Amino acid sequence: MLLIRQRTKIVEKDGLLYRICNEGETKQLLLPSVLRKDVLRACHDSLGHQGVKKTLQTIRARCYWPGMSADTEEWCENCDRCTKAKMPPRIRLPLKPMIANTPNQILAVDFTLLDPDLHRKENVLVMTDIFTKYSIAVATKDQTAETTAKVLMREWFSRFGIPQRLHSDQGRNFESSLIHNLCNLYGITKSKTTPYHPEGNGQAERFNRTLHNLLKTLEPKQKRRWSEHLPEVTYAYNATEHAWCTYQNCQIMPSGRECDCCSEVPQVLEKRDMQGHCITKPNPTGALQNIQDFNPFVLMFMFSKLLGLSTSSSTMNRMRALNIKCFGTSLTGSLQDGYGVSLVVT
Numbered sequence: 001m002l003l004i005r006q007r008t009k010i011v012e013k014d015g016l017l018y019r020i021c022n023e024g025e026t027k028q029l030l031l032p033s034v035l036r037k038d039v040l041r042a043c044h045d046s047l048g049h050q051g052v053k054k055t056l057q058t059i060r061a062r063c064y065w066p067g068m069s070a071d072t073e074e075w076c077e078n079c080d081r082c083t084k085a086k087m088p089p090r091i092r093l094p095l096k097p098m099i100a101n102t103p104n105q106i107l108a109v110d111f112t113l114l115d116p117d118l119h120r121k122e123n124v125l126v127m128t129d130i131f132t133k134y135s136i137a138v139a140t141k142d143q144t145a146e147t148t149a150k151v152l153m154r155e156w157f158s159r160f161g162i163p164q165r166l167h168s169d170q171g172r173n174f175e176s177s178l179i180h181n182l183c184n185l186y187g188i189t190k191s192k193t194t195p196y197h198p199e200g201n202g203q204a205e206r207f208n209r210t211l212h213n214l215l216k217t218l219e220p221k222q223k224r225r226w227s228e229h230l231p232e233v234t235y236a237y238n239a240t241e242h243a244w245c246t247y248q249n250c251q252i253m254p255s256g257r258e259c260d261c262c263s264e265v266p267q268v269l270e271k272r273d274m275q276g277h278c279i280t281k282p283n284p285t286g287a288l289q290n291i292q293d294f295n296p297f298v299l300m301f302m303f304s305k306l307l308g309l310s311t312s313s314s315t316m317n318r319m320r321a322l323n324i325k326c327f328g329t330s331l332t333g334s335l336q337d338g339y340g341v342s343l344v345v346t
Contacts, residue, residue, distance in 0.1 A: 009021065044072075109204060117227050119227050
């Protein structure tokens with residue numbers, strides 16, 4: 001059917017059919033199905049096992065058949081020598097999100113560095129509530145532990161109360177005795193990421209990228225004074241709906257709530273907390289959906305590496321759910337609560 005539509009481009013020469021393209025500059029031989037594997041083998045296997053794009057370019061310069069792009073991609077992905085010789089995808093552990101059930105349960109903090117402005121400020125302390133995604137960015141003169149403690153007290157503790165847990169990387173300022181003493185004083189649990197693994201503080205790291213993108217949209221005059229525009233930029237972020245919920249960040253994050261370590265929280269604020277908790281918790285988040293899509297693929301990849309199977313995309317697509325069959329052996333896998341994997345061999 002496809003060839004019938006292109007009949008105006010097909011000509012006969014010496015008893016063979018050719019397809020004319022590129023205004024007559026290229027003549028592609030119409031290849032019968034019995035010769036397609038031979039052409040794929042000659043253009044891929046015999047020419048250094050090039051990738052899909054280069055192999056397809058080589059074939060297109062000589063011949064044509066309907067569906068040649070899909071056939072070339074499948075041939076390259078199923079090539080055993082390419083799978084064994086070329087660098088495999090990096091094995092990654094399944095995603096395990098940091099989950100908070102109430103506002104101010106986990107506060108993620110991190111420093112990000114920007115170009116110095118007219119006030120000679122280049123450091124920004126980012127504070128993000130894990131549950132509500134409410135974030136604050138404060139420009140500081142340095143990244144010392146003393147400055148960090150002052151900003152935490154002034155910009156977060158005095159406004160939203162004491163968080164139950166403070167999460168950060170292993171920077172010297174966050175792991176200093178001053179910050180640990182501050183946490184001990186207010187009964188805050190201090191947690192940290194593993195070295196050289198920023199993914200462990202993904203909430204703060206993700207807001208860093210968002211903050212950089214927001215500051216890039218400022219006018220040139222405003223960019224030279226970006227520290228003055230941090231409050232309005234963070235306000236714009238908090239005033240918009242987050243992907244995980246249909247409410248604004250500032251609607252869920254209670255402002256001016258009393259410190260948890262002091263007197264009892266007023267009933268009106270407690271009701272507001274419970275209301276915010278009820279409207280947000282049942283809603284499935286976009287991040288959790290990404291995790292649900294990502295983790296089964298990682299598990300299948302780990303199983304295929306264990307069995308010595310091909311890890312090409314076509315092979316992975318054929319491995320349905322967590323039921324992997326190979327050589328008469330069925331492996332059923334499931335993710336444990338942590339990062340462990342259980343295997344059942346039948």
